[in-house]
Amino acid sequence: MKLSCLGLSPQSSCYLLEYKNVKILLDCGMEISSILNYLPYSLKTNQFKNNNQQQQHNNDSKKEIPVIFKEINNNLYIDSNDIRYSTILGENLVDFETIDYILISNYQNIYSLPFITEYTKFKGRIYATEPTVQIGKLLLDELYQMNIKQSRLKNYNNNNNNNILQSSEILEKLYNHNMNNNNENFDEILKFSKWKELYNRLDIEKSFEKIISVRFSEIITVVQGFKMVPTSSGFTLGSCNWLIDNEHGDKIVYLSDSSLALSRYPLPMDIESLENPQLLIMTKLNYHPQLQPDEKLNELCSQIGLTCQQGGTSLIPVNSCGIVLDLFEHIAEYLTRLGLFQVPIYFISPVGKSVLAYADLYSEWLNKTKQERSQMPEPPFLHQDIIRRGQFQLIHQIHSNFQPTDGPSIQFVGHPSLRLGDVLQLLSKYSDQSKNSLFLIEPEFDNNRLLSPFQNPPLQCRIHYLPIDPRINFSDANLLISKLSPKNLIIPINYKNYIKNHINENSNILTTITPIQSMEIIKISIKQKFDRAHLDKSIAKYIKLNRIENKLNSIENINICEINGQLSLKDNQFIISSSNYNNNNNNQNNNNNIKLNYIFNNNFSIENLIESLELNGFKNLQISNNNNYLIIKIIHDNEEISIITIYNNENIKIETSKETIRNQLTNLILKFCIHNLS
Amino acid sequence: MFDCGMHMGYNDERRFPDFSYISKTKQFTKVIDCVIITHFHLDHCGALPYFTEMCGYDGPIYMTLPTKAICPILLEDYRKIMVERKGESNFFTPQMIKDCMKKVIPVGLHQTVKVDEELSIKAYYAGHVLGAAMFYAKVGDESVVYTGDYNMTPDRHLGSAWIDQIKPDLLITETTYATTIRDSKRGRERDFLKRVHECVEKGGKVLIPVFALGRVQELCILIDSYWEQMNLSVPIYFSAGLAEKANFYYKLFINWTNQKIKQTFVQRNMFDFKHIKPFQSHLVDAPGPMVLFATPGMLHAGASLEVFKKWAPSELNMVIIPGYCVVGTVGNKLLSNTSGPQMVEIDKKTTLEVKCKVHNLSFSAHADAKGIMQLIKMSSPKNVLLVHGEREKMGFLSQKIIKDFSIPCYYPANGTTVNFNTQKPIPIDISTKLLKRQLVEYSESQEQKLLKQSQNLISEGQETEEELFNFNQSKKLNSPVVSIPMQGIMIQRENHHLKLLDFDEASKELLLKEINLDYNLNLEIINNTVNNNNLSIEYLQKELQKQLPIGFMITRNSQDQTILSIKSIQIQLNTANNILKLQWSHKDDNLSKILIQCLKSLSIVDVK
Structure with a gap:
């Protein structure tokens, strides 16, 4: 079994698992934080000095070189509104045509799918849960809309970017300049890393049509004798972990974003089904493992409350699905408790309405309280109630008609990277007043990198960095590992100092931990000893069992017999049938099935053999012992000689010049042996 | 136990199944591993509270989430009619329905649920009503599919039933329409709309008795869009109470409806009807035309029967019964004679002269004969058992199944047991x-x-x-x-x-020591002219190779060119001593026997 890591970091989670000659791609995320290398288009770019030194590499022509890099606080930024996206690494490395399956854990890890399905020769099957498909499609479409809107803005640097941005030199410069990269095979990564233009709408449409929707605990049977099962991961709507399993205890668990928080909206994580795997791949743990999401949530509420009381606007850049489904109800309730029910909450997103509508449909994927509401029958989420009360408004996009109240308001808006989407407009509108607040709550973006381009003029509003990450943290992970007690554990190298070896108390299994980094391939020997097959009627009726004695346990009966038939694959099952069965057009093939012979010692000993030889007329024997070899010389009447050499009762050699005598001697030996049980 | 329904035609103890067939001592929990309910119609779930709360079954109960949500409402509705209107006493209480539903475990489509160590179940979409499912149950290598009620043609609000080719040992299928091949759906829809339109044009009132959930939503969608299209203003009503709530279920469980509704629901929810308003009881006597959907569907009690009594005597009016009616109900009596005016017995005391037109439109979403055959083909069972149908029709269908699929098909009478032999390959x-x-x-x-x-x-x-x-x-x-x-x-x-x-x-x-038995056979080469002149290692290789079975290659030993080898067998030609030396190990004894036979037939050696 082989696992290759094709993601740049856990954010762009992507692994290639090769198991039983089947290639399975686990997730295909996108390194979305790479867009932080761009300058927000809303900033007036001439405020920054050009970094001309950095352009020496690509000035092969004397034409005017696009002003592409800007330096701020020693960080290089790309000044262009035509954003390229960092996708998974595999392209030159993996032959996508040979990949059999893609398994998606949740909609955060599906952003590279159109690149694979529409731009490679991939022709396998893709599985994801129903909400992952539905919401994922909305989110990709949202990203597409934001991206196209931005790139259509009249701007400057668009012409030659394509060539420049794909050059690995530029990437290298950015990486070297901006990141303290300690990845050992960094050069390799640069070689295979490529930023790409985003896919278009048709790509998304066609790509998502290819996904097969599944539900939790739905078993996908694979011809090669194993099954793949999605189980709830408790992280978001329809998020799952994948279980790859067969009847013989090879159990592989791919654990992606998971959450153990019980008060959240998704169906709780299914831990039981994941227990005792041979291999656990554990990725996408908490981005801020030292922080308590509940504390941050409470702080978020109280700071929003304060901002409202001061008449300010709370601007909250968010992803359009995910933690927001926890927040809307919670914040509305909090405000009502404070008597601030007149403060409007805006959710500004081109897909917001659809996300909320779908969330209400997926009661089967929600926690118990929400499921029970759907049986009343009432929508599982309270969003419609809050909308009806006039406290909550869904805004498709910001346009001239959007006139939020002058008083306090709360505005959820994308994109959380502050590089795309309506958030930039709102930020320039609200950032100049100190009564307003900007809340940075999505965990995958680094605080400093998010804000550092916004220097001139500096943001006047208050900034609260309150990342709320419901994913399991390192101590949860360690507890989970000791509960699951995997034999082997693979973790991204970033986690290696935090995840510890465990000896599970119940099973006494010591977990072997192997860190993996981008581009690395790890081989793990899962010693599968058996495959499941079936004996069919044609062979079963001829089976005669032979009872033998168990040398260790005399009470137990053991029956053995020789099976000599043919094996075929039918309906995903190995069938062993009689050789004569169904072979009318296949006679040739069976000719070379010449049976092998085997001999097991039953009660063979030298004494027995000699006695038997004498009884059968071989009177003239000369026995000599030579360095553990026992040599029996048989002198026949015609003075010819046959020799039996015996070593250690296990190796016997018969040397003679007559086939008849050889046969006779062989039969004498076989009398004391177990052989030919068919 | 698949389903736990009641018989709507009886008002005595025969309405519930005779559970003593399962256990005379009422040890139901011991005998039954789980109860599976396929959908919310009372003939499939009506006896469930009776079984769990009054007979004492305490094991797991499975149904889909919509069924779990809707089932208690129908049970309560029926209970009210039986107890409050008919004065039944020995009936389950509202609390019993609640307690019973608490025990229900919801299952999702295609989710494999492990009931216990041996038994696992999986639900498939059945399309009959919202949340209807077929169930696949597997124990070891033996499996059975129970269809419940299903529909193989998608309609305006639900998709069609679908199942993997799972090759169960037994398929138990409903056969409501065992011998019917229904004409096209479109035709039936046109027919329905034409009749309704004609009737209201002449100022008549149309009564459509329905179950609150199921077919009625499809008819509502149909009639609502027709009204819109034709710009009609005749009022359409839906008998209150259940109705609004029922539509809400459809909005919430839109995932269980068909693809088209699912795709458009964010923009326009098909279950937000424009022309259909809730019915108020005083409207019964209101003049002028109207269309009314009223429950229950078989005209055996409740609002639909009350309205029917008032409207039936006028020949302007019309009753359209869009479903199937159990023997004994008013609906069934009406349908047995649709040709003209008739006297119909409502209950023991009342007889009514029915002058209004009566129509039956087969809108009930069961598979027809073609659909049943389609499902058999789809799932490829080894045996078929027909249930939920009329005996003669099942007999006819079973002949067809046996003929078309060459598999055994049964249609046992109630209370009989059928045994199946399953032949399973041995794992x-x-x-x-x-x-x-x-x-x-x-x-x-x-x-x-x-x-x-x-x-x-x-x-x-x-x-x-x-x-x-x-x-x-x-x-x-x-x-x-x-x-x-x-x-x-x-x-x-x-x-x-x-x-x-x-x-x-x-x-x-087995702790048995394997013995390696090797042979070394020195055979004397026959003294003849061929051997004397031609015998060489090349000759031997060529001649032997010709005679050996295909797939065995004789090769020359790379170190010693005088040795031929094949598997563990080595042949060494020693022409000086006139000896052919054969070495092999016992595992290739069979091959060596063939080889020796070849040598003999080539007259190289003599084997006695």
Whole structure:
């Protein structure tokens, strides 16, 4: 079994698992934080000095070189509104045509799918849960809309970017300049890393049509004798972990974003089904493992409350699905408790309405309280109630008609990277007043990198960095590992100092931990000893069992017999049938099935053999012992000689010049042996 | 236990199943591993509270989430009619319905649920009503599919039933329309709309008795869009109470409806009707035309019966019964004579003269004969059992199934038991090592076979285009591997799976020492002219190779060119001493016997 890591970091989670000659791609995320290398288009770019030194590499022509890099606080930024996206690494490395399956854990890890399905020769099957498909499609479409809107803005640097941005030199410069990269095979990564233009709408449409929707605990049977099962991961709507399993205890668990928080909206994580795997791949743990999401949530509420009381606007850049489904109800309730029910909450997103509508449909994927509401029958989420009360408004996009109240308001808006989407407009509108607040709550973006381009003029509003990450943290992970007690554990190298070896108390299994980094391939020997097959009627009726004695346990009966038939694959099952069965057009093939012979010692000993030889007329024997070899010389009447050499009762050699005598001697030996049980 | 329904035609203890067939001592929980309810119609779930709360069954109950949500409402609705209107006393209470529903475990479509160590179940979409499912149950290698009610043609609000080709040992299918082949859905819809439109145009009132959930939503969508299209203003009503709530279920469980509704629901929810308003009881006597959907569907009690009593005497009016009516109900009596005015007995005291038009439109979403055959083909069962139908029709259908699919088909009477023999291959764990060895040996022999064929062609100088073509053809024919030889030791131990091992593995497993028996046979070469003149190692190799079965290659030993080897067998020609030396190990004894036979037929050695 082989696992290759094709993601740049856990954010762009992507692994290639090769198991039983089947290639399975686990997730295909996108390194979305790479867009932080761009300058927000809303900033007036001439405020920054050009970094001309950095352009020496690509000035092969004397034409005017696009002003592409800007330096701020020693960080290089790309000044262009035509954003390229960092996708998974595999392209030159993996032959996508040979990949059999893609398994998606949740909609955060599906952003590279159109690149694979529409731009490679991939022709396998893709599985994801129903909400992952539905919401994922909305989110990709949202990203597409934001991206196209931005790139259509009249701007400057668009012409030659394509060539420049794909050059690995530029990437290298950015990486070297901006990141303290300690990845050992960094050069390799640069070689295979490529930023790409985003896919278009048709790509998304066609790509998502290819996904097969599944539900939790739905078993996908694979011809090669194993099954793949999605189980709830408790992280978001329809998020799952994948279980790859067969009847013989090879159990592989791919654990992606998971959450153990019980008060959240998704169906709780299914831990039981994941227990005792041979291999656990554990990725996408908490981005801020030292922080308590509940504390941050409470702080978020109280700071929003304060901002409202001061008449300010709370601007909250968010992803359009995910933690927001926890927040809307919670914040509305909090405000009502404070008597601030007149403060409007805006959710500004081109897909917001659809996300909320779908969330209400997926009661089967929600926690118990929400499921029970759907049986009343009432929508599982309270969003419609809050909308009806006039406290909550869904805004498709910001346009001239959007006139939020002058008083306090709360505005959820994308994109959380502050590089795309309506958030930039709102930020320039609200950032100049100190009564307003900007809340940075999505965990995958680094605080400093998010804000550092916004220097001139500096943001006047208050900034609260309150990342709320419901994913399991390192101590949860360690507890989970000791509960699951995997034999082997693979973790991204970033986690290696935090995840510890465990000896599970119940099973006494010591977990072997192997860190993996981008581009690395790890081989793990899962010693599968058996495959499941079936004996069919044609062979079963001829089976005669032979009872033998168990040398260790005399009470137990053991029956053995020789099976000599043919094996075929039918309906995903190995069938062993009689050789004569169904072979009318296949006679040739069976000719070379010449049976092998085997001999097991039953009660063979030298004494027995000699006695038997004498009884059968071989009177003239000369026995000599030579360095553990026992040599029996048989002198026949015609003075010819046959020799039996015996070593250690296990190796016997018969040397003679007559086939008849050889046969006779062989039969004498076989009398004391177990052989030919068919 | 699949379903736990009630018979709507009876008002005595016969309405509930006779559970004493299961256990005379009422040990139901012991006997039954789980109860599975396929959908919310009372003939499938009506006896559930009775079974769990009054008979004492306490095991798990499974149903889909919509069924779990809707089922208690229908049960309560029915209970009210029975207890409050008819004065029944020995009936379950509202609390019992609640307690019963608390025990229900919801299952999602395609989710495999492990009921216990042995039994697992899986639900498939059945399309009959919202949340209707077919269930696949598996114990060990034996499996059964129970369809409940299903529909193989998608309609305006639900998709069609679908199932994997799971090859169950037994398929239990409903056969409501065992011998009907219904005409096209569109035609029936047009017919329905035409009748309704004609009636209201003449100022008549149309009563459509329905169940609150199910067909009625489809009819509502149909009539609502027709009204919109034709710009009609005649009021349409939906008998209050259940109705609004029912539509809400459809909005919430839109995932269970058909693709079209699912895709458009964010923009326009099909269940937000524009023309259909809730009905108020005073409207019964209101003048002028109207269309009314009223519950229950079989006109056996409740609002639909009350309205019917008032509207039936006028020939302007019309009753359209869009479903199936159980014997004994008013609906059934009406349908038995739709030709003209008739006297109908409502209950023991009342008889009513019915002058209004009566129509039956087969809108009830059951599979017709074609659909049933389609499902059998789809799931490929080994046996079929027909239920939920009329005896003669089932008899006819079973003949057709036996003829078309050549599988046994049964339609037992109530209270009888059918036994099925299942023939299952015996599961055996085959050693991966053995499997690999056999695969490698097979592919090697295949390669050698091809090599030999090509060598033969070349060496014999008969390389013609035709032969090359044949050779390439045979190469192609060889490519898909149908089966490979398999030889190993099967071991049966108590409390273990059967195992098939390679010889050395078996020797380890059984603590039996394997004996390596080798032979060294020095054969005297026959003294004849051929041997004296021609016998050389090349000659031997060529002649033996000709006689050996295809796939065995004789090779020259690379170190000692005087030795030929094949598998463990070595042949050494010693012409000086007139000796042919054969060495082999016992495992290749069968091959060596063939070889010796070849040597004999070549008159090289004499074997006595």
